[in-house]
Amino acid sequence: MEPVKLKSCLKRIKERVDLKEHQIINTNTTDFPNAYTGSTDGDFDINKFTKGVRVDIISEKEDELEFDLVGVDAAIANSLRRILLAEVPTMAIEKVYVYNNTSLIQDEVLAHRLGLIPIKADPRMFEYRQPDQEEGSAEDTISFALKVKCTHNSSAPADATQPDILYKHNNVYTRDMVWVPVGNQADLYPEGSVAPVHPDILINKLKPGQILDLRMDCVKGIGRDHAKFSPVATAHYRLLPEITLTQPITGTDAHKLKECFSDGVIGIRTNDNDEAYVANARLDTCSREVFRHDNLKDKVLLSRVRDHFIFSVESTGALPAATLVSEALKVLMKKCTDLREKLEHDEDS
Amino acid sequence: MDSNLSAPIKDIKEKWKLLPAFLMVKGLVKQHTDSFNYFVNVGIKNIVRANSTITCETDRKFYLKYLDIRVGKPELEEGFGINRTDITPHECRLRDVTYAAPITVDIEYTEGQQRVVNNNLVIGRMPIMLKSSKCVLFNKTPSQMAKLNECPLDPGGYFIVRGTEKVILIQEQLSKNRIIVDVDRKGIVGCSVQSSTHEKKVKTNLVMKKTRFYLKQNSFNEDIPVVVIFKAMGVQCEQEILQMIGGEEMIATAMIPCFEECHQLQIFTKDQALKFIGQKVKRSMRSEKTKKSRMEEAREVLQSTILAHVPVENWNFQLKACYVALMLRRVILARNDAADIDDRDYVGNKRLELAGQLLSLLFEDLFKKFNAELVEMIEKKNKAPKSRAGPFDIKNKFKSTSQFTNGLVTAISSGNWIIKRFKMDRAGVTQVLSRLSYISCLGMMTRISSQFEKTRKVSGPRSLQPSQWGMLCPSDTPEGEACGLVKNLALMTHITTDLDEGPIIRLCYNLGVEEIFLMGSEQLTSSLNYLVFLNGNILGIIRGFRRLLQTFKKLRRAGLINEFISISPNHAHRCIYISSDAGRVCRPYIIVENGEPKVNSEHIENLSAGLRTFDDFLYDGMVEYLDCNEENDALIAVYEKDINMNTTHLEIEPFTLLGVCAGLIPYPHHNQSPRNTYQCAMGKQAMGSIAYNQRNRIDTLMYNLVYAQAPMVKSKTIELINFEKLPAGQNATVAVMSYSGYDIEDALVLNKASLDRGFGRCLVYRNQKCILKSYNNGTFDKVMGPMLDADTREPLWRHQALDADGIATPGEKVENKQLLVNKAMPTVTNTLQTRNESCDYREVPITYKAPLPSYIEKVMLSGNPEESCIIKLLLRQTRRPEIGDKFSSRHGQKGVCGLIVPQEDMPFSERGICPDIIMNPHGYPSRMTVGKLMECIGGKAGVMDGKFRYGTAFGGSKVADASETLVKHGFNYLGKDYLTSGVTGEALNAYIFMGPIYYQKLKHMVVDKMHARSKGPRAVLTRQPTEGRSRDGGLRLGEMERDCLIGYGASMLLLERLMISSDSFQVDVCNGCGLLGYSSWCNYCKSSSQIASIKMPYACKLLFQELQSMNIIPRLTLKRYNQ
Incomplete structure (x- = not known):
């Protein structure tokens, strides 16, 4: 084989993940030292690396963030994702003191439901509660109270049948949770800054006479311990899609091709023979519909850019998504320094 | 005209809507309530009417007459004579009392010279079937049911006896009063009839021994030659006998040896025959009281015992003789043509016995016993000297209600049906209603148990019969020993109750059936005539049977005859069979005439608009019920496209051939058959919601799922049985891939975050009574x-x-x-x-x-x-799934959780979806559960466009449509996704089939099974460790394990396992006599000189002592081990 061709071939393997009809090839990275004997291709060079790394924020909302992470290895992107899911701390209800619960939902189930409610409180302001500690302090605990009693609505019209009209407080929502400041918390945090993220999460349904009287303690924790501490609804990434048309596709085939992809992926040049072109490969959702058409499947190459991660982070609301990412990076950095210290310490001894 | 005929028949749109209409009228457990209602309202009165008058031999002037009997409304005796009538079934469940109603009678009797009438005497309490006509829940609206603390979706049809819910299972039996030609073990053709009347249940056999035919009956010491029977019945002329059997040459040759034998026995006349039979009548059968001659005895046996169901009036045996002749004819024909041998397993030859029939047997027995005791009491009183003060009051006997109450309650609560009169002794007739899940409860109500012995290794009764089509579910049967013997009703099956024969008899005679008394014997077998049978009895002869059939059916379709009376010809037998008896299985069909279904889309529209009911279809002659025998006379098209000019009926919906449990499976017609059977068994173990009143119940054991979901892919059956309202499972996102190696042998890998968020979380309730x-x-x-x-x-x-x-x-x-x-x-x-x-x-x-x-x-x-007082405590545990808990999809694919993986390690898709369950792909190829793949694609598409999809059997949503929906939403056509590994962060090499599949959590959980012990309790007798988890038992080193250690030669380990760690015992042995001593003293030798103390298993010492108590002396000889 010609050296040039081999080189371009290796380059492709290094840079692209190829999607075939029934399998995905070149999924593994080869970007590490001695991936190819005698080649210095994968050797790590910090200058080259820093030059290559790029972060582009695509869209940013309070709870949602989409950004491109370019020029890093899958391991790094994945670490970020894993830390976001499991290691960035948040506050969540951990202990529920049931003084009275005559509702239909059992105490344990109710406690589980309450635990999953996202709490708006900056976890950075709090400490982890020590395992031997029974009672919470102002530094590690947020306390809520929930006291609801359902009653008959005396002003309901006689012909009413809907429970919402017939009864008062028949639905218990998160907005009914009252923050009870512990210690000097009332001075530290303004009124309303500590609350459930969403006021309209339905906790329980009551019938007249049923009472709910609870105290809830929130503590700081991480998603690895329980999913309720996970700060994200989900955090994931995908690789940037790349669609290559190996042959010009024109006419009805071009329209067919357009149909095979999500809207906006394929454009058609409206000249005399309607030639298809790749307009925005990023929008492709990997339906691989094109492979079902025999006349098209050999004319299209589907692949992914190996080091271009389209990251999307969806926050549960405790912290803004962007803050979560920087928090996650802090955790990652802490891990690195910890490891380094450990290594250095080991070397010393 | 011509083009009109050849045009394809239009599909009847949504004709399945007839099914909910049918279930509205009939319901899933209507057979139980129908049967009970018949018994309580009609049957019980018939029993009393048949035994209404009691006379006394010692006092001729005395009589007692039952004027009426009624079963009232449920009430509860609270003691001190207070009866509460406002009880509810739920109260009975909670308080451990019986839900029963008083049985009251009106009697008339003589007291001295006076006639006394006494009304409303309570003789006992009848347990009441829930939702029957006597139940407080009868015809209640859902809101009324809720007020009574009862679940509106509860099927009813069971009893509450001492607080437990008991079901009288449907019992399958061979039909009574029918001729069954059969081959015995030696391959000899015979014929038997099970006669069943109110008075007697007898079996009469016609057997062949060495080319001769004999009548075999229990009341005879030996078998009687048939010709003798004929002669005893008054058919003395041999030509006539032969004519009755049939004039064919084959029959004549077969009969020659029989006539010959009769001649050898020197029997020619009726008297000779009767005398001969009289000698063979068993001693025990003779009544002792009245001395009768042997001939009279023989005549009586012939009249009342032989073929007891054939009526004999004024000693006219002609009908019975004809019947015997017919039996003989069938046997002779069957000898030459195996096709004439009846199939015992044919569903048309079966009758299903329901609660009402079983209860009426029991009640009749109790009632007769009660009356017999009453007579005895009166006679005793009459014999006694008159000195006793005060007149005797019959009402005393009626005061105690315990005889009826206890008789009924014990039978239902124990399940032992013992009726001595009929030598009936059945165990396990009733079962505790399984409330594990809603489905298990429904499944139990449709269960049919067979009388067949479970241990017998015969395939016939167990195998799937073609005649089961549409009547019994082909999938729902247990595995193992009861396989094929326990069956389940299909969705549209109805079981008939008894109907009055009188009007049918009159109708038949009006339609040209002629009584055989008027006929010459050769007419019986004439090729022009057909015999007409009604419920196994010969009614007469018809010439031109087609007219009879047509008119009969027309009248039935017009609603002039009851819809459940069936008529069907059997051309091989040259018979018309009319049946109106109870226990026949039947199901509705759309009538087709001249290639045109009577029901059209317009009718169905009217039905959905509420302008028609199912009964309207019935009375307008559009739909009719066919039982298994009449189905044989029909040509039934499954789909409209199959209709031709000869078609007589059209299926309402093919999926109704499945039962309740099999109806839950999506796309069952794409699965390998045994998988559906497995799912039928597993659906009953799935946790979920049991009933709307589940939180008010205090059951011994109840499993609830915390967040139960309705399945994404449902079926028509699911909707019809309200499974969506009381679901048992959750829609889990399943990725079919290999992960970690903890997924071999069907193990599942679960996502920890899913569990944290409540997947598979369940509640276990138990009760404790004091x-x-x-x-x-x-x-x-x-x-x-x-x-x-x-x-x-x-x-x-x-x-x-x-x-x-x-x-x-x-x-x-x-x-x-x-x-x-x-x-x-x-x-x-x-x-x-x-x-x-x-x-x-x-x-x-x-x-x-x-x-x-x-x-x-x-x-x-x-x-x-x-x-006096009961305290019930309800205890609750909440459990989250853990390694070892059992899960199953709806396709017989069960598996235990093998690993719980944190979310970050799970693979995720392009959209960030990560699976709840990872399932190993090896589960598919050998099981061939294609339905599961289809469910996955259907479910995925359903999630994307927010619609439920149907996986109804023999129909359902098309998979291609679902796939197109997937493509529309940017997914792959085949349902395979591009996944990224959560561990490495790189893409997986294969596309992974992923989507929602409905998963059930089964009741088997590790915490209930996990067991280990080091030291612990020992059994008292043997001093060995106890057995079983409940007794904190040890783990047994069994025989095979012992063999391994012996083979290996680990003698010290053996000694340690089998003695030291088990029941080691220090014992004193006297080497002089070889017996066991005590405290260094041999009581036998009266010395302590040769006593040695050794260790042996306590069980060994016990054995020696037991042997001694049986006069066997085991002597031990001791030697030093180094000698």
Whole structure:
């Protein structure tokens, strides 16, 4: 084989993940030292690396963030994702003191439901509660109270049948949770800054006479311990899609091709023979519909850019998504320094 | 005209809507309630009418007559003569009482010279079937049901006896009063008839021995030659006998040896024959009271015992003789043509016995016994000297209601149906209604148990019969020993009840059936005539049977004859069979005439608009019920496209051939058949919601799923049985891939975050009962408050859960060995004590025994007529899935959880979706559950466009449509996704099939099974470790394990396992006599000189002693081990 061709071939393997009809090839990275004997291709060079790394924020909302992470290895992107899911701390209800619960939902189930409610409180302001500690302090605990009693609505019209009209407080929502400041918390945090993220999460349904009287303690924790501490609804990434048309596709085939992809992926040049072109490969959702058409499947190459991660982070609301990412990076950095210290310490001894 | 005929028949749009309409009228358990209603309203009156008058031999003037009998409304006797009529079934469940209604009679009798009428005497209490016409739940709206604390979706059809819900299972039997030609084990053709009347149940056999035919019956010492029977029945002319059987040459040749034998026996006349038979009548069959001659006896046996169901009036045996002739004819024909042998397993030859019939048997027996005792009592009184003061009051006998009540209640609660008169002794007729899930409850109501022995290794009764089509579910049967013997009804099956024969007989005679008394015997077998049978009895002869059939069906379709009377010809038998008896299975079909279904889309539209009901279809002659025998005379098209000019009927919907349990499976027609059978068994173990009143129930064991979901892919059956309202499972996102190696052998890998968020979380409820008794000496049990620690004044740890009243507080957590009720019992309960004398109490606490703690959900305090006070506690545990818990999809694919993986390690898709369950792909190829793949694609598409999809059997949503929907939403056509590994962060090499599949959590959980012990309790007798988890038993080193150790030669390990760690025992042995001594003393030798102390298993010592007690002396000879 010609050296040039081999080189371009290796380059492709290094840079692209190829999607075939029934399998995905070149999924593994080869970007590490001695991936190819005698080649210095994968050797790590910090200058080259820093030059290559790029972060582009695509869209940013309070709870949602989409950004491109370019020029890093899958391991790094994945670490970020894993830390976001499991290691960035948040506050969540951990202990529920049931003084009275005559509702239909059992105490344990109710406690589980309450635990999953996202709490708006900056976890950075709090400490982890020590395992031997029974009672919470102002530094590690947020306390809520929930006291609801359902009653008959005396002003309901006689012909009413809907429970919402017939009864008062028949639905218990998160907005009914009252923050009870512990210690000097009332001075530290303004009124309303500590609350459930969403006021309209339905906790329980009551019938007249049923009472709910609870105290809830929130503590700081991480998603690895329980999913309720996970700060994200989900955090994931995908690789940037790349669609290559190996042959010009024109006419009805071009329209067919357009149909095979999500809207906006394929454009058609409206000249005399309607030639298809790749307009925005990023929008492709990997339906691989094109492979079902025999006349098209050999004319299209589907692949992914190996080091271009389209990251999307969806926050549960405790912290803004962007803050979560920087928090996650802090955790990652802490891990690195910890490891380094450990290594250095080991070397010393 | 021509083009009109050849045009394809239009599909009837949504004709499945007939099915909910049918279920509205008939319901899933209508067969049970119908049968019970018939018994309570009609059958019980017939029984009493048949035995209405009681006379007494010693007092000729006396009589007692039952004027009427009624079963009232359910009520409860609260003691002190107070009867509460406002009881509800739910109250009975909670209070452990029987849901029963009084049986009242009106009687008329003579008292001396006077005639006395007594009305409304309560003779006993009849347990009432829920939702039957006597039940308080009858015809109640859902809101009324809710007021009564009852679930509106509960099917009813069961009894509540002493607080437990009992179902009388449907019993399958061979039909009575029908001729069955059969081959015995030696390959000889014979024929048998099971006659069943109110008085008698007898079996009459026609057997062949060495080319001759004999009649075999239990009341005869030996078999009687048939010709003798004919002669005894008054058919003395041999030509006539032959004519009755049939004039064919084949028959004549077969009969020659029989005639010959009769001649050899020198029997020519009726008297000779009767005398001959009289000698063979068994001694025990003779009545002792009246001396009758042998001939009279023989005549009586012939009249009442042989073929008891064939009526004999004024000693005219002609009908019976014809019947015997017919039996003989069938046997002779079947000898030459195996096709004439009847199939015992054919569904048309079966009858299903329901609660009503079984109860009526029991009641009739009790009633006869009651009357016999009454007569005995009167006779005893008449014989006794008149000195006794006061006139005898018959009402005394009627005062005690326990005879009927106990008889019925014990039979239902124990399931033992013993009726001595019919030599009936059946066990396991009733079963406790399984409330594990809604489906298990429904499944139990449609279950049919067979009388066949389970141990017999015959394939016939177990195999799937073609005639089961549409009547019995082909999938729903247990595995193992009861396979094929326990069956389930299909969705549209109806079981008939008894119908009056009188009008049918009259109708038949009007339609040209002629009585055989008027016929010559050769007419019986004439090729022009067909015999007409009604419920197994010969009605007469018809010439031109087609006219009879047509008219009969027309009249039935017009609603002039009951819809459940079936008529069908059997051309091989040259017979018309009309049936109106109880227990036939039948199902509705759309009538097709001239290639045109009678139901059209317009009718269905009217149905959905509420302008028509199912009964309208029936009475307008558009739909009719066919039983299994009539189905054979019909040409039934499954789909409209199959209709041709000969078609007589059209299926309403093919999926109705499945039962309730199989109806849950999506796309069952794409699965390998046994998988559907497995799912039928597993659906009953799935946790979910049981009933709307589940939180009010205090069951011994109840499993609930915390967040049960309706399945994404449902079926018509699911909608019809309201499974969506009481679901048992969750839609899990399943990725079919290999992960970690902890997924081999069907193990599943679960996502920890899913579990954190509530997937598969379940509640386990158990109850604990405590009865406080009062004793005859005036003492009674007490509940004491918690005991306090002397120093701290805090309750003891064991008493921590107790409230001040000594019963555990609701909401409190109880741990192993903590007290639930601090009950104390008086030490003296038999001797009388004066009231004010204080008595000693002994503590008999109810403790909580389980490795894991529970919470007290609720405490119930109540009383019932038998026990003075009952306390019921409901205990609750919440469990999250753990490694080893069992899950299953709806395709017979069960698996245990093998690994729980944190979310970050799970693979995720382009959209960030990560699976709840990872399933190994090896589960598919050998199981061939294609339906599961289809469910996955359907479910995925359903999630994307927000619609439920149908996986109804033989139909359902098309998979291609679902796939197109997937493509539209940017997914792959085949349902395979591009996944990224959560561990490496790189893409997986294969596309992964992923989507939602409905998963059931099964009741088998590790915490209930996990067991290990080091040391622990021992059995008292053998001093060996106890057995079983419940007794904290040891793990047995069994025979095979022992063999391994022997083979290996690990003798010390053997010794340690089998003796030292088990039941090692130090024993003194006298080497002089070889017997066991005691305290270094041999009581046999009266010396201690040769005593040696050795170790042996306690069981060995026990064996020696037991042998000694049987006069066998085991002597031990001891030697030093180094000698």
